[in-house]
Amino acid sequence: MPVAIAGVGGLILGHIVWLLGISLARAAPSAVSTWVLAVSVVFLLGAAAAISQARQLYERRELTRAAFLAGLSVSPVLLTLVVLGVTYL
Numbered sequence: 001m002p003v004a005i006a007g008v009g010g011l012i013l014g015h016i017v018w019l020l021g022i023s024l025a026r027a028a029p030s031a032v033s034t035w036v037l038a039v040s041v042v043f044l045l046g047a048a049a050a051i052s053q054a055r056q057l058y059e060r061r062e063l064t065r066a067a068f069l070a071g072l073s074v075s076p077v078l079l080t081l082v083v084l085g086v087t088y089l
Contacts, residue, residue, distance in 0.1 A: 006064045010071025018043060018076040022083065033087055040080045047073035 021043060025035040054069035 003063045003067045007067035007071040010068040011074055014072040015075040015079075018079050022079075036083060036087055040084055043076040043080045047077045 021039045022036065025039040028035040050069045050073040054066045054073075057063075057066035057069065
C-alpha cells in the first residue's frame with residue numbers, strides 16, 4: 001500500500017510542477033513557443049533523470065522511492081508530448 005500511495009503522490013506532484021512550468025512559459029512576454037519548447041526540454045530531461053534514478057532504486061528494492069520517482073515523471077512526459085504536438089504540428 002505505501003508503494004501505491006507514493007506512486008500516486010509522485011503523479012500528483014509531477015502534474016502540479018508541470019502546470020506551474022507551462023503556466024510560466026505561456027506567461028512569457030516574448031515568443032511563447034520558444035519558452036514552451038525550452039520548458040518542455042527541461043521537463044523531458046528531468047523525467048529521464050527521474051526514471052533512471054527510479055530504475056536504480058527499484059534494483060536496490062527501494063520500491064517506495066522508486067514508485068514516487070516513476071510517478072513523478074509520468075504526467076510531465078505525457079502532457080509535454082501533447083503540448084509539443086499541439087504547438088508544432
